[in-house]
Amino acid sequence: MVKKEVEKLLKKVQKPARYTGGELNSVVKDKNDVKLRYAFCFPDNYEIGMSHLGMKILYSLVNERPDAWCERTFAPWEDMEALMRENGVKLYALESGDALDEFDLIGFTLQYELSYTNVLNMLDLGGVPVLKKDRTSLTPMVIAGGPCVCNPEPMADFIDIFLPGEGEEVTNELIDLLIEHKEKGSTRLEFLREAAKIQGVYVPEFYNVDYNEDGTIKSVENLETAPEKVKKRIISDLDSAHYPKNFVVPFIDVVQDRTVGEVFRGCIRGCRFCQAGFIYRPIREKSPEKINEQCRSISDATGYDEISLCSLSTSDYTKIEKLIPMLFDWALKESINVSLPSLRVDNFSDELMEELKKVRRSGLTFAPEAGTQRLRDAINKNVTEEEVLRTALKAFDGGWTSVKLYFMMGLPTETLDDIKGIADLAQKVVDAFYNNPNREKGKGVQVSVSCASFVPKPFTPFQWEPQDTGDMLIEKQKHLLSSTKSRKISISYHQSDTSVLEGVLARGDRRLGDVIYKAWQKGCKFDSWDEFFDFSKWREAFDECGLTTEFYANRRREFDEILPWDHMDYGIRKEFLVEENKKAHRSETTPHCRIKCSACGANKLNGGKCDAGSKKMGNGSQNVL
Amino acid sequence: MPEVKKWAMEVRMSFEKTGMAKFISHLDTVRCITRAMKRAGVPIWFTEGFNPHAFLTFAMPLSLGFESLCETVDFRLTEETDLEDLAKRINDALPADITVKEIYLPTSLPNDIRWAEYKIIFNNPDKILLDTAESILSSGEILAEKKVKQGRKKVTKEVNIKEHIKSFELNEENNKLILKTVLSSGPSMNINPMLLIGALVKDTETDSQDVDVIKIQSYTENMEIFK
Numbered sequence: 001m002v003k004k005e006v007e008k009l010l011k012k013v014q015k016p017a018r019y020t021g022g023e024l025n026s027v028v029k030d031k032n033d034v035k036l037r038y039a040f041c042f043p044d045n046y047e048i049g050m051s052h053l054g055m056k057i058l059y060s061l062v063n064e065r066p067d068a069w070c071e072r073t074f075a076p077w078e079d080m081e082a083l084m085r086e087n088g089v090k091l092y093a094l095e096s097g098d099a100l101d102e103f104d105l106i107g108f109t110l111q112y113e114l115s116y117t118n119v120l121n122m123l124d125l126g127g128v129p130v131l132k133k134d135r136t137s138l139t140p141m142v143i144a145g146g147p148c149v150c151n152p153e154p155m156a157d158f159i160d161i162f163l164p165g166e167g168e169e170v171t172n173e174l175i176d177l178l179i180e181h182k183e184k185g186s187t188r189l190e191f192l193r194e195a196a197k198i199q200g201v202y203v204p205e206f207y208n209v210d211y212n213e214d215g216t217i218k219s220v221e222n223l224e225t226a227p228e229k230v231k232k233r234i235i236s237d238l239d240s241a242h243y244p245k246n247f248v249v250p251f252i253d254v255v256q257d258r259t260v261g262e263v264f265r266g267c268i269r270g271c272r273f274c275q276a277g278f279i280y281r282p283i284r285e286k287s288p289e290k291i292n293e294q295c296r297s298i299s300d301a302t303g304y305d306e307i308s309l310c311s312l313s314t315s316d317y318t319k320i321e322k323l324i325p326m327l328f329d330w331a332l333k334e335s336i337n338v339s340l341p342s343l344r345v346d347n348f349s350d351e352l353m354e355e356l357k358k359v360r361r362s363g364l365t366f367a368p369e370a371g372t373q374r375l376r377d378a379i380n381k382n383v384t385e386e387e388v389l390r391t392a393l394k395a396f397d398g399g400w401t402s403v404k405l406y407f408m409m410g411l412p413t414e415t416l417d418d419i420k421g422i423a424d425l426a427q428k429v430v431d432a433f434y435n436n437p438n439r440e441k442g443k444g445v446q447v448s449v450s451c452a453s454f455v456p457k458p459f460t461p462f463q464w465e466p467q468d469t470g471d472m473l474i475e476k477q478k479h480l481l482s483s484t485k486s487r488k489i490s491i492s493y494h495q496s497d498t499s500v501l502e503g504v505l506a507r508g509d510r511r512l513g514d515v516i517y518k519a520w521q522k523g524c525k526f527d528s529w530d531e532f533f534d535f536s537k538w539r540e541a542f543d544e545c546g547l548t549t550e551f552y553a554n555r556r557r558e559f560d561e562i563l564p565w566d567h568m569d570y571g572i573r574k575e576f577l578v579e580e581n582k583k584a585h586r587s588e589t590t591p592h593c594r595i596k597c598s599a600c601g602a603n604k605l606n607g608g609k610c611d612a613g614s615k616k617m618g619n620g621s622q623n624v625l
Numbered sequence: 626m627p628e629v630k631k632w633a634m635e636v637r638m639s640f641e642k643t644g645m646a647k648f649i650s651h652l653d654t655v656r657c658i659t660r661a662m663k664r665a666g667v668p669i670w671f672t673e674g675f676n677p678h679a680f681l682t683f684a685m686p687l688s689l690g691f692e693s694l695c696e697t698v699d700f701r702l703t704e705e706t707d708l709e710d711l712a713k714r715i716n717d718a719l720p721a722d723i724t725v726k727e728i729y730l731p732t733s734l735p736n737d738i739r740w741a742e743y744k745i746i747f748n749n750p751d752k753i754l755l756d757t758a759e760s761i762l763s764s765g766e767i768l769a770e771k772k773v774k775q776g777r778k779k780v781t782k783e784v785n786i787k788e789h790i791k792s793f794e795l796n797e798e799n800n801k802l803i804l805k806t807v808l809s810s811g812p813s814m815n816i817n818p819m820l821l822i823g824a825l826v827k828d829t830e831t832d833s834q835d836v837d838v839i840k841i842q843s844y845t846e847n848m849e850i851f852k
Contacts, residue, residue, distance in 0.1 A: 024719075621839035
């Protein structure tokens with residue numbers, strides 16, 4: 001419940017329903033009935049945070065326990081933050097209205113590097129000391145999970161415990177342990193010593209990092225009860241893993257406001273630029289019956305009129321031909337739309353194509369990622385131009401008239417010819433439309449090219465690669481614009497400074513903690529939002545700490561350099577990544593996991609099991625878009 | 626050929642929107658109620674256009690920040706339905722601060738709304754407001770600043786809203802100033818209570834945002850309760 005003094009503030013802010021709580025299916029318990037209170041914090045605004053599936057899963061997982069209560073907290077927008085600071089109102093969790101400093105466990109999900117300053121800001125607003133060393137009591141214990149935790153080092157000054165990997169099991173184990181230690185009256189250190197023994201728990205203060213004179217890492221030493229390498233957690237069987245029976249239904253429009261069915265985790269593709277493709281391995285599928293049942297339950301409990309399927313490269317789901325008719329069977333009767341993201345249309349039977357036409361269709365999206373075959377081979381995006389055009393043609397036959405093409409700029413080995421290739425490919429899609437006699441008459445085609453800047457990430461074959469400088473990227477952007485001739489093609493690209501910061505934080509070490517702290521003190525927050533991002537403040541912070549962005553972003557690392565995340569074990573073997581890197585420089589591809597296992601090593605996390613190995617490809621292995 | 630009716634009943638649902646629900650905007654309220662109907666399995670009639678959607682008609686949108694005891698929404702049912710049971714089902718599917726009062730067969734049209742009664746609570750009125758409110762309300766001219774469009778520009782215009790105030794009653798309770806008033810409401814002429822509040826606090830130190838507004842009742846031309 002929102003407190004009276006907060007209610008007054010709400011009359012003065014935009015979108016007050018961000019801060020009220022009380023949404024349908026939100027869970028309110030009596031704080032006197034629970035042994036542990038958990039504030040799940042999403043370090044971005046309500047609309048972004050409420051769209052996040054991981055939060056929904058962990059929220060319902062914790063609230064299923066009678067002895068714990070999980071609440072939600074988001075970063076307040078600047079108008080609300082100003083009023084809160086002015087009136088001495090602490091950041092509160094939406095269900096109880098209680099300030100963060102009243103919680104036992106404060107959990108952040110680190111989904112992207114540019115949300116780091118918001119973590120600091122939220123702790124500060126919640127009355128919790130920002131620096132770990134200033135928190136001396138057992139609670140609140142500040143933990144963090146999410147993909148960025150594969151290199152947690154830049155955030156090591158602020159977080160007590162990182163949870164690499166999937167959170168379902170380890171969250172409950174950690175809650176059990178914290179309840180036990182609260183009851184025993186343990187100290188913070190006593191608790192951390194026990195916590196570090198759990199697989200998938202990384203206690204950064206139990207690791208000592210030494211640096212060489214050139215700034216690279218000399219050694220990492222594990223102390224106390226901490227293991228030499230922290231192995232990430234995974235859920236072995238997704239069918240029996242916890243999944244919410246309902247979602248909290250926001251009052252205001254949020255980014256993803258629909259039923260989400262998670263179909264699998266992991267990815268078979270092995271695109272060399274893609275961190276998600278490696279850190280979520282091995283691939284594990286859910287059964288269509290289970291997905292269907294879960295979608296049904298959530299749709300019934302929320303009243304949502306849309307279902308989307310969620311995974312990396314969803315069309316790689318081996319049972320999609322079985323799942324779609326199951327969903328359509330009840331969803332269409334109830335006027336519920338089923339949207340299918342990132343699908344390979346060419347892989348579909350004509351029957352399924354007909355089924356898909358029944359629902360409102362969204363745009364058609366391809367991600368060739370690179371403009372030329374040579375570069376696509378280097379990044380292992382196994383898509384040929386012919387496949388893109390064939391699929392586009394099939395879609396144009398089906399009545400689609402707008403196509404989105406996603407590319408990246410600044411990829412390793414990229415030249416200006418590869419950039420021109422982006423414009424050429426877009427032009428060929430336009431031509432394919434006009435050369436198609438079956439196209440929808442009286443309509444033009446719209447090809448939207450969206451170019452992201454490539455940022456090398458840990459646990460990918462490109463983790464050693466230098467990132468393009470801002471100037472290099474700007475030159476490439478100009479070249480792309482000048483290579484584009486048709487007005488049917490629209491080009492959009494990403495601001496390059498944010499990519500620099502993202503790259504620095506992604507591959508940074510512990511010394512960046514000072515930089516992040518200083519940047520936050522200078523007012524940096526919501527760095528992923530153009531209207532807030534202020535690179536000059538970050539530059540000042542780097543200067544004051546005697547560090548450079550170039551060291552972290554633009555330097556080629558040697559294969560034998562100790563990387564800041566080397567003591568994190570994500571299953572993927574380093575030798576495999578080295579081999580993949582070398583193949584990239586030879587523009588050699590690696591077949592996806594269902595064609596041939598590349599022995600990445602991730603299956604050892606699951607007792608040698610991997611769903612890629614035992615499955616047969618549905619439609620032959622050539623359709624790999 | 627006579628038109629074939631594709632629905633069985635046209636009904637009106639009255640509901641209260643109180644507490645934290647005052648911070649839900651009109652459009653968000655529409656979506657919230659649509660979803661509640663879906664959860665409750667209401668046999669609601671959908672439009673038949675290219676993009677079929679549940680057909681809901683709200684009598685008057687309520688401003689963000691106001692509470693109301695008299696909201697209504699009209700919709701059509703594809704089959705004969707027990708309305709008392711329906712009201713209960715929808716209520717169970719709604720968040721706590723939106724409460725169904727009744728579902729009934731309407732006797733008037735949303736266009737018949739002419740007046741609305743509001744309770745306006747000034748939580749921290751200063752002395753000037755307490756001293757002047759009565760005389761401002763009783764005077765022949767009550768000037769309010771209204772934002773109007775002039776071509777493409779938005780300009781502030783002073784308008785006399787005296788004739789749109791049908792009645793008023795002032796009371797002081799626990800250091801709060803409570804104004805009950807009936808103002809013009811409806812599709813042809815609508816006076817937002819914020820206009821009147823602005824006119825009253827204009828020359829005072831009272832914070833116009835530290836005011837609670839509760840819509841009590843909608844009336845037709847001759848002050849019959851809108852049903």
